[in-house]
Amino acid sequence: MEHSKSYDRHILITGGAGFIGSHVVRLFVNQYPNYQIVNLDNLTYAGNLENITDIETADNYTFEKGDITDLSFIQTLFQKYSFDSVIHLAAESHVDRSITEPLEFIKTNVLGTATLLQVAKETWKNDWNGKLFYHVSTDEVYGSLSLGKDMFTEETAYDPRSPYSASKASSDHFVRAYSHTYKMPIVLSNCSNNYGSYQFPEKLIPLFINNILHEKPLPVYGAGLNVRDWLWVEDHAKAIDVIFHKGRLGETYNIGGHNEWQNIALIRLLCRLMDEKLKRDNGSSEKLITYVKDRAGHDLRYAIDASKLEKELGWKPSLQFEEGLSKTIDWYLENTKWLENVTSGNYQKYYEAQYQNR
Ligand code: NAD
Ligand code: DAU
Numbered sequence: 001m002e003h004s005k006s007y008d009r010h011i012l013i014t015g016g017a018g019f020i021g022s023h024v025v026r027l028f029v030n031q032y033p034n035y036q037i038v039n040l041d042n043l044t045y046a047g048n049l050e051n052i053t054d055i056e057t058a059d060n061y062t063f064e065k066g067d068i069t070d071l072s073f074i075q076t077l078f079q080k081y082s083f084d085s086v087i088h089l090a091a092e093s094h095v096d097r098s099i100t101e102p103l104e105f106i107k108t109n110v111l112g113t114a115t116l117l118q119v120a121k122e123t124w125k126n127d128w129n130g131k132l133f134y135h136v137s138t139d140e141v142y143g144s145l146s147l148g149k150d151m152f153t154e155e156t157a158y159d160p161r162s163p164y165s166a167s168k169a170s171s172d173h174f175v176r177a178y179s180h181t182y183k184m185p186i187v188l189s190n191c192s193n194n195y196g197s198y199q200f201p202e203k204l205i206p207l208f209i210n211n212i213l214h215e216k217p218l219p220v221y222g223a224g225l226n227v228r229d230w231l232w233v234e235d236h237a238k239a240i241d242v243i244f245h246k247g248r249l250g251e252t253y254n255i256g257g258h259n260e261w262q263n264i265a266l267i268r269l270l271c272r273l274m275d276e277k278l279k280r281d282n283g284s285s286e287k288l289i290t291y292v293k294d295r296a297g298h299d300l301r302y303a304i305d306a307s308k309l310e311k312e313l314g315w316k317p318s319l320q321f322e323e324g325l326s327k328t329i330d331w332y333l334e335n336t337k338w339l340e341n342v343t344s345g346n347y348q349k350y351y352e353a354q355y356q357n358r
Contacts, residue, residue: 007036007060012083014068014116015090017041019199020136022051023237024087029055031241036060038081041090042067048347049354050338051198056354063355068112071119078123085132087244088116091168094202095140098164099296109167110174117178126182133186134244135175139229139256140165141190144299147227151305152190154252161297179250187247189240192256192304195324196233197331201342204228205325208267209332210339212274212285222294224264227301231257232324235317242315256304257317269322273329 009032016025016039029037037060041047055061062081066073068090077083090112092098092105117133124131142152143159160169178184195203201210208218239255247253261269271285309315319327332339341347 008034010036010083011085013087014040017047021089023233027237029058029061038062040064049350074119087134089136095162095164102163105167110170113171114174128185135188137190138168139190139192139302141169145301151303153305185249188252192229194233217290218288219292226263229256229260229303232319239315242313246313253309254304254306256306259321
């Protein structure tokens with residue numbers, strides 16, 4: 001069935017049932033009917049097919065459940081679909097989990113990326129014409145900034161400090177090594193903190209929205225003075241689209257919204273918006289703020305200089321943060337069933353019901 005139509009491109013997107021991956025898959029499936037999109041995801045706790053129900057029956061879309069570290073499975077998949085491009089997002093992505101389960105991160109993020117690279121290399125047999133391996137990475141590989149005006153540029157030396165960022169830095173190095181050694185056509189992007197719909201409620205913004213909704217404590221790490229640079233996930237997906245099509249081979253592009261927020265200031269804004277939207281007394285959500293023990297090795301500040309991407313490829317973020325945060329809260333309040341399924345674990349039954357017997 002996969003070959004019944006002739007497509008202009010055959011693209012493997014990994015991690016497309018996760019938060020950012022689901023937005024990337026949706027954008028590519030809708031925007032490019034002439035591309036065959038295969039979404040490979042192992043459906044870990046973070047993978048949820050309910051994130052992409054709207055495109056699951058599209059002609060140019062196929063879902064494959066499988067593990068990026070499974071060499072023979074990945075080989076079979078490359079033979080089956082004759083991929084010419086990979087957009088690689090599958091990863092273990094949560095810093096707190098990397099502190100308690102670092103080996104999972106090394107396996108998925110390092111070995112998984114290396115497995116995809118090696119199979120792409122073997123399958124493409126060093127014929128690089130029309131091929132592309134795009135690795136989606138994070139600004140955390142650059143380490144931590146002090147408070148001030150400095151920003152990470154593409155030239156900033158790597159200084160990863162958590163098991164998560166060390167594993168992502170390692171995978172970035174492997175991607176560049178395949179470019180340098182074998183001349184594989186690659187492109188990389190390093191993005192700042194994303195927020196938006198379908199984010200698993202372990203990350204700051206959806207966790208706190210969910211907790212406010214249920215009047216549960218809001219655990220602020222340390223004094224809440226750490227700074228993150230926030231970007232709306234759909235702007236990240238659009239940047240990936242632009243880089244995939246127009247990025248110079250071998251290059252790295254930083255992606256960010258020039259939108260730094262100290263955690264506690266962001267949390268107070270979130271609390272105010274939630275009070276308004278839930279029609280609760282002004283200040284009632286802030287009463288839920290609870291200062292807790294700091295994250296081990298907590299990076300103080302991230303800030304991305306995205307001027308290369310803006311100048312070279314003409315991308316810029318479309319949404320101001322306050323508007324994006326308000327839209328994001330509205331989405332979670334309109335999709336409480338999605339939140340309930342995710343927090344109860346019910347979402348994991350979706351695959352069995354929809355895909356198992358196909
Ligand atoms: P996520 O945790 O929401 O999703 C990850 C997806 O990968 C899930 O669907 C999961 O099932 C899948 N996956 C995990 N292990 C797998 C395996 N072994 N085989 C196949 N699939 C597997 O992550 P996210 O927040 O959407 O991040 C996606 C990518 O973007 C990651 O590479 C992450 O490092 C990067 N990134 C994230 C952010 C952010 O703010 N969330 C920012 C910059 C970069
Ligand atoms: O910078 C990009 C990175 O952003 C991505 O590569 C990661 O995949 C993504 O998880 C994110 O990492 P952070 O650690 O910055 O995101 P998180 O949402 O976990 O935390 C944001 C900030 O909020 C951070 O300073 C820790 C703090 N925090 C987080 C949680 C979950 C709290 O104070 N309390 C919390 O309960």
